[in-house]
Amino acid sequence: MKYHIRKTAEGTFSIYDPIYKVGCHLLCGNQRALLIDTAFGGELKEAVRRCTDLPLIVANTHVHGDHSKGNELFDQPIYVGAGDLPDADRLSAYQSLIREGTRVLRERYRFPQSLLACVNRRYVVDPTKNTYLPLPEEIDLGNRRIDLYPMPGHTEGSVIFVDEQTATAFSGDAIAPTTWLFTDPATRIRRYAEQVESFAGSVGIQRIFPSHSRAVLPFSFVGDFAKTLRDLADLPSVHIPLRWDYGTVRIATDRRSSICPIRVFYFDFQLNQ
Numbered sequence: 724m725k726y727h728i729r730k731t732a733e734g735t736f737s738i739y740d741p742i743y744k745v746g747c748h749l750l751c752g753n754q755r756a757l758l759i760d761t762a763f764g765g766e767l768k769e770a771v772r773r774c775t776d777l778p779l780i781v782a783n784t785h786v787h788g789d790h791s792k793g794n795e796l797f798d799q800p801i802y803v804g805a806g807d808l809p810d811a812d813r814l815s816a817y818q819s820l821i822r823e824g825t826r827v828l829r830e831r832y833r834f835p836q837s838l839l840a841c842v843n844r845r846y847v848v849d850p851t852k853n854t855y856l857p858l859p860e861e862i863d864l865g866n867r868r869i870d871l872y873p874m875p876g877h878t879e880g881s882v883i884f885v886d887e888q889t890a891t892a893f894s895g896d897a898i899a900p901t902t903w904l905f906t907d908p909a910t911r912i913r914r915y916a917e918q919v920e921s922f923a924g925s926v927g928i929q930r931i932f933p934s935h936s937r938a939v940l941p942f943s944f945v946g947d948f949a950k951t952l953r954d955l956a957d958l959p960s961v962h963i964p965l966r967w968d969y970g971t972v973r974i975a976t977d978r979r980s981s982i983c984p985i986r987v988f989y990f991d992f993q994l995n996q
């Protein structure tokens with residue numbers, strides 16, 4: 724797959740997959756460069772090398788296949804939030820959802836095994852293909868420092884990357900116009916709203932790049948997002964009897980903010996383990 728490369732600031736590049744609509748970001752210091760997310764891979768390594776020859780640190784905002792499958796292209800250790808460290812012995816909530824969903828498609832709807840194996844290969848990160856390490860609190864690129872803010876909710880280990888030099892936050896799927904909150908067991912909706920409010924109070928950040936858009940959002944979006952979550956927390960719980968019976972599921976969409984429509988899909992469920 725071909726990536727679109729765009730310089731977004733000095734030594735800073737957006738590397739975007741226009742087919743699957745997911746982006747990675749490359750931040751260069753004078754000693755090292757940081758690649759945030761690896762999308763589905765493809766020709767990502769070539770795209771990175773068109774931007775820099777510096778030694779590379781590779782990290783993920785979270786371990787979902789559309790942000791992390793390309794990890795397999797890289798030999799170096801991959802840094803991820805501690806809650807998302809791939810573990811062959813423990814399924815994440817996301818992996819459990821995919822496993823349960825594909826079981827239902829196979830047993831109930833008779834989807835062919837080959838098609839389901841394809842979905843699994845694409846969206847489930849194989850813990851044996853890379854060495855995974857927990858992200859530190861900051862990453863030193865030489866003359867440039869990147870700070871990390873844990874934001875559990877979309878996944879247990881979601882992390883936001885903040886670059887002081889360009890006053891930019893890279894939020895992955897944790898704060899975005901369309902956010903899926905698989906909050907249980909990562910966190911609860913009120914706790915999530917508090918976390919986002921606290922992040923909205925950060926000083927010195929002017930803009931935010933979510934993963935699934937080329938748009939740059941003003942940092943004030945974060946405050947609106949927090950308000951949306953507060954609204955959501957006050958809504959009565961809705962029981963949606965999913966066929967595979969996860970228990971209570973609450974889904975809310977199209978919550979409006981003053982800046983742009985925000986869609987929050989909030990899944991509050993008990994997983995069958």
Ligand SMILES: [Zn+2]
Nearest residue numbers: 785787877896
């Ligand atoms: Zn995601």
